[in-house]
Amino acid sequence: xxxxxxxxxxxxxxxxxxxxxxxxxxxxxxxxxxxxxxxxxxxxxxxxxxxxxxxxxxxxxxxxxxxxxxxxxxxxxxxxxxxxxxxxxxxxxxxxxxxxxxxxxxxxxxxxxxxxxxxxxxxxxxxxxxxxxxxxxxxxxxxxxxxxxxxxxxxxxxxxxxxxxxxxxxxxxxxxxxxxxxxxxxxxxxxxxxxxxxxxxxxxxxxxxxxxxxxxxxxxxxxxxxxxxxxxxxxxxxxxxxxxxxxxxxxxxxxxxxxxxxxxxxxxxxxxxxxxxxxxxxxxxxxxxxxxxxxxxxxxxxxxxxxxxxxxxxxxxxxxxxxxxxxxxxxxxxxxxxxxxxxxxxxxxxxxxxxxxxxxxxxxxxxxxxxxxxxxxxxxxxxxxxxxxxxxxxxxxxxxxxxxxxxxxxxxxxxxxxxxxxxxxxxxxxxxxxxxxxxxxxxxxxxxxxxxxxxxxxxxxxxxxxxxxxxxxxxxxxxxxxxxxxxxxxxxxxxxxxxxxxxxxxxxxxxxxxxxxxxxxxxx
Amino acid sequence: xxxxxxxxxxxxxxxxxxxxxxxxxxxxxxxxxxxxxxxxxxxxxxxxxxxxxxxxxxxxxxxxxxxxxxxxxxxxxxxxxxxxxxxxxxxxxxxxxxxxxxxxxxxxxxxxxxxxxxxxxxxxxxxxxxxxxxxxxxxxxxxxxxxxxxxxxxxxxxxxxxxxxxxxxxxxxxxxxxxxxxxxxxxxxxxxxxxxxxxxxxxxxxxxxxxxxxxxxxxxxxxxxxxxxxxxxxxxxxxxxxxxxxxxxxxxxxxxxxxxxxxxxxxxxxxxxxxxxxxxxxxxxxxxx
Numbered sequence: 001x002x003x004x005x006x007x008x009x010x011x012x013x014x015x016x017x018x019x020x021x022x023x024x025x026x027x028x029x030x031x032x033x034x035x036x037x038x039x040x041x042x043x044x045x046x047x048x049x050x051x052x053x054x055x056x057x058x059x060x061x062x063x064x065x066x067x068x069x070x071x072x073x074x075x076x077x078x079x080x081x082x083x084x085x086x087x088x089x090x091x092x093x094x095x096x097x098x099x100x101x102x103x104x105x106x107x108x109x110x111x112x113x114x115x116x117x118x119x120x121x122x123x124x125x126x127x128x129x130x131x132x133x134x135x136x137x138x139x140x141x142x143x144x145x146x147x148x149x150x151x152x153x154x155x156x157x158x159x160x161x162x163x164x165x166x167x168x169x170x171x172x173x174x175x176x177x178x179x180x181x182x183x184x185x186x187x188x189x190x191x192x193x194x195x196x197x198x199x200x201x202x203x204x205x206x207x208x209x210x211x212x213x214x215x216x217x218x219x220x221x222x223x224x225x226x227x228x229x230x231x232x233x234x235x236x237x238x239x240x241x242x243x244x245x246x247x248x249x250x251x252x253x254x255x256x257x258x259x260x261x262x263x264x265x266x267x268x269x270x271x272x273x274x275x276x277x278x279x280x281x282x283x284x285x286x287x288x289x290x291x292x293x294x295x296x297x298x299x300x301x302x303x304x305x306x307x308x309x310x311x312x313x314x315x316x317x318x319x320x321x322x323x324x325x326x327x328x329x330x331x332x333x334x335x336x337x338x339x340x341x342x343x344x345x346x347x348x349x350x351x352x353x354x355x356x357x358x359x360x361x362x363x364x365x366x367x368x369x370x371x372x373x374x375x376x377x378x379x380x381x382x383x384x385x386x387x388x389x390x391x392x393x394x395x396x397x398x399x400x401x402x403x404x405x406x407x408x409x410x411x412x413x414x415x416x417x418x419x420x421x422x423x424x425x426x427x428x429x430x431x432x433x434x435x436x437x438x439x440x441x442x443x444x445x446x447x448x449x450x451x452x453x454x455x456x457x458x459x460x461x462x463x464x465x466x467x468x469x470x471x472x473x474x475x476x477x478x479x480x481x482x483x484x485x486x487x488x489x490x491x492x493x494x495x496x497x498x499x500x501x502x503x504x505x506x507x508x509x510x511x512x513x514x515x516x517x518x519x520x521x522x523x524x
Numbered sequence: 525x526x527x528x529x530x531x532x533x534x535x536x537x538x539x540x541x542x543x544x545x546x547x548x549x550x551x552x553x554x555x556x557x558x559x560x561x562x563x564x565x566x567x568x569x570x571x572x573x574x575x576x577x578x579x580x581x582x583x584x585x586x587x588x589x590x591x592x593x594x595x596x597x598x599x600x601x602x603x604x605x606x607x608x609x610x611x612x613x614x615x616x617x618x619x620x621x622x623x624x625x626x627x628x629x630x631x632x633x634x635x636x637x638x639x640x641x642x643x644x645x646x647x648x649x650x651x652x653x654x655x656x657x658x659x660x661x662x663x664x665x666x667x668x669x670x671x672x673x674x675x676x677x678x679x680x681x682x683x684x685x686x687x688x689x690x691x692x693x694x695x696x697x698x699x700x701x702x703x704x705x706x707x708x709x710x711x712x713x714x715x716x717x718x719x720x721x722x723x724x725x726x727x728x729x730x731x732x733x734x735x736x737x738x739x740x741x742x743x744x745x746x747x748x749x750x751x752x753x754x755x756x757x758x759x760x761x762x763x764x765x766x767x768x769x770x771x772x773x774x775x776x777x778x779x780x781x782x783x784x785x786x787x788x789x790x791x792x793x794x795x796x797x798x799x800x801x802x803x804x805x806x807x808x809x810x811x812x813x
């Protein structure tokens with residue numbers, strides 16, 4: 001890659017173009033000749049097209065009752081149907097591309113040519129355009145029209161078939177669901193007759209009753225536990241309390257006497273021995289007091305056995321008049337508490353029996369209600385589907401009617417096939433124009449690329465900037481007076497050659513114009 | 525036009541010119557071009573020489589140089605030698621630019637410079653001949669072209685045109701000690717330009733350039749006149765080692781690069797092989813108009 005600066009490029013191009021005038025002229029002539037020949041033999045193309053309106057509302061969708069999402073490209077779908085062999089063969093025969101004598105291989109080639117020249121385009125998802133091009137405008141028009149007619153016929157047949165199938169399907173479905181609904185209804189009625197009083201709310205009531213009984217049972221249990229505990233406490237206190245006041249007094253007096261005598265003994269013991277007579281006497285008195293107390297106690301007990309004895313909380317009490325007031329109070333509380341505890345215990349037992357009964361009843365109710373719910377659900381589902389299907393049946397009947405009146409088809413002709421008056425695509429004057437432009441520009445592009453790619457030294461910058469060497473001078477070519485310039489380097493020769501080529505363009509243009517005028521086609 | 529045709533053309537022109545000159549000489553009683561110095565001018569110069577120093581004497585000797593058979597403009601054009609009246613002013617300007625830049629390298633002294641093409645047929649001989657001719661434009665300076673291009677000598681054509689094709693050349697001088705410098709220095713048909721042709725010796729040996737005799741020759745021809753510039757036409761650098769040897773004995777080296785003929789890589793590799801201190805610069809030759 002050479003290092004040519006922009007300042008140097010234009011003078012360099014000029015110099016090189018002068019030096020290589022022959023090469024550039026040859027390129028110009030060659031390109032011109034190629035384009036002239038191509039343009040002369042170029043066949044014009046006439047394109048005819050037809051536009052079909054695509055109805056997005058699928059015919060089957062209202063029958064089935066569901067929105068079908070069509071994700072496929074309509075152009076591709078249409079192309080598949082359009083390029084069906086029966087359609088292609090019919091067009092080929094109608095237009096005259098093939099006949100009975102055509103071999104299968106040629107027929108296949110004709111089909112390929114036909115499909116290659118046909119283009120199906122989806123415009124705005126609502127319009128489907130079928131294009132076909134041919135060298136003859138009449139053929140293009142005829143093929144496009146046939147394509148449109150045959151395609152519509154095919155889709156119409158296909159649509160009717162689909163509609164009929166869908167309608168029959170929906171009728172069958174209605175019948176099936178009606179039978180199912182009737183069956184579910186009879187089973188529900190039979191069940192209700194077997195289980196009168198069962199409703200969807202029964203299980204709820206039973207459960208509420210169980211909860212209420214459990215709550216009462218727990219509350220009664222707590223009260224019974226409290227009463228029982230109080231009864232035990234009262235019994236304990238009653239057993240420790242003296243039954244009479246007198247007995248307590250005599251016992252206290254005996255104790256006082258013994259304590260007084262013992263104090264005297266202790267006093268005398270400080271001064272005398274144990275066998276001192278006073279000490280012995282005092283001990284004797286203590287024994288006597290104890291004996292006397294014991295006798296009194298025995299006598300009291302013996303008297304007690306003959307009186308009315310009542311039992312409270314497991315303790316026996318005599319009915320003598322000298323009973324203690326505390327003792328009496330305790331005994332009264334114990335009796336009341338015992339009565340309460342017994343009553344609560346009895347209530348607990350009754351509640352427990354009721355609870356067990358309710359739980360047993362709940363299990364039975366739950367099973368029955370489940371069966372009922374199942375039957376009801378089955379009935380409701382069948383009823384819903386049946387009602388929906390009845391609606392769809394009405395829609396299907398309507399769609400069938402529209403289809404019969406050709407109102408609900410998928411494709412309609414939006415713009416019929418046109419007869420192409422003017423050719424399209426590349427034409428003779430395009431090619432000629434491109435030939436002139438390219439023939440003029442390409443030689444210089446070649447030269448430019450050559451100078452950019454060729455690294456050989458041609459400019460001062462290559463020496464001073466790339467190699468950083470001093471440049472003394474640039475010596476121009478010194479033409480000898482006797483040196484003969486080649487003919488293709490002479491400006492007159494170059495101008496003459498360019499003139500000849502331009503004349504050739506005009507001549508070919510005129511020939512082509514006359515040919516087209518004679519053929520009756522569009523001019524150039 | 526081939527070289528042979530070009531040579532015949534110039535030869536016939538020279539003969540016609542000689543005939544014309546003889547006829548006019550007979551008619552007018554004095555010689556025409558090629559002009560030899562008149563006896564009156566010669567006397568004047570000789571008188572001036574008496575009062576000058578040795579250097580001035582040498583300069584005077586230059587003025588007294590024998591200039592037989594000078595080429596006219598047409599002949600120089602045909603031979604491809606520039607002259608002050610060359611119609612292609614671009615060419616003349618380019619050669620003057622080259623000469624001026626070389627003067628700037630050594631402003632106060634004369635010098636010797638070897639001109640060599642990077643590749644064969646690169647125009648080294650053409651540039652060296654025209655550089656010598658351009659230096660000789662100046663009436664106060666003279667130039668000497670020493671042909672040392674063993675592979676493609678060009679001066680034999682010139683010598684033949686001047687009728688000196690049998691003169692001994694550089695190779696004879698190097699091989700024959702009895703030959704003096706004066707015998708190998710020849711007029712060129714261009715004023716103030718002397719040439720030392722390669723010679724006609726059949727045995728070509730590059731070893732001659734490494735001899736002391738060659739070294740002495742270069743010293744003598746450069747130092748004999750302080751206004752004489754020695755141009756050595758060397759062989760191409762790419763194919764011959766002689767160019768490197770020859771450049772050793774010159775003050776400067778000029779490399780001639782043919783337009784569109786050498787890549788920077790090739791030039792760079794060649795420059796690596798010579799003494800860069802002696803490299804005066806690059807000349808791009810034969811650029812299309």
